[in-house]
Amino acid sequence: MEKNYDMLKLENQLCFPLYACSREIVKKYHPHLDEIGLTYTQYIVMMVMWEKKHVSVKELGEKLYLDSGTLTPVLKSLESKGLVTRTRSSEDERVLIVGITDEGEALKEQAAEIPPKIACCVALSPEEAGTLYKLLYKILGNESA
Amino acid sequence: MEKNYDMLKLENQLCFPLYACSREIVKKYHPHLDEIGLTYTQYIVMMVMWEKKHVSVKELGEKLYLDSGTLTPVLKSLESKGLVTRTRSSEDERVLIVGITDEGEALKEQAAEIPPKIACCVALSPEEAGTLYKLLYKILGNESA
DNA sequence: CTCAATTAAATTGCTTTCAATTAAATTTAT
């Protein structure tokens, strides 16, 4: 009885194109992010900050699927650039609250120009992009399974 | 005139769920890959080796969307585990040919058990998985744009 | 109340990833 190795082929795996695609698209952000002095990880942290203004490291981690091991150095770097503040919560000293500075707010202006530039070099129609979006969030939503 | 910041929201970006999804699924591989002593990157290199037997670093990089900066240490590590060989091409000394060893071939057996285990914890129907697959390769295929 | 368990973030150690540079071999143009 012959064993079936088909699933072991790169082209039969869903994980691989996901992984490759993710890196290729993130790469497209680099030249634009360079202009505003952010890395991709710093950029997605700032995206949360532009929406929420104040957020604990834990909440940030849940939103971005990142842990404190990744976030701590990123947040320290954003703090040193003057874009966010890091303050311990007075109610619970374990909690670190990340806040946005005026300078951080101001950066939103320039950052807003990036997404349209990326969108136009991803070769999907709006419908396809919508479908992809839903499928990705379906996977993300089902972490427990 | 109010500027439109909607595209700056995390939930309106395609890149973010792609990035998060990729990392979450790769994470699911870890416990299984640990059992056969491979990292995810080593695993996808081995997937190419199981199919091709002999491949240059350049070809490997094109297939996996990785450069020599990433591949060189991974290949050295696989070589030290005895799973692949690294030999300079005699026709062109610049080219490094990666070959698979018997031990590398033998690992395929255990590796074949991994994909089914992953598949069943990704909450997509076969049709959805197919759609996702096509969309991802549509993006990957359009690198030039 | 006190000690154990839990929680949040930071730290450590390791692999990955990538941009940029370097080194060596090959190809091309003159």
Next chain:
DNA sequence: ATAAATTTAATTGAAAGCAATTTAATTGAG
């Protein structure tokens, strides 16, 4: 035939990313 340009890997340096551990604060059980 030789010099310039190109190609292939390797190297270097920096940021991510993650598992595992540690530290400090808080909560809970007896």
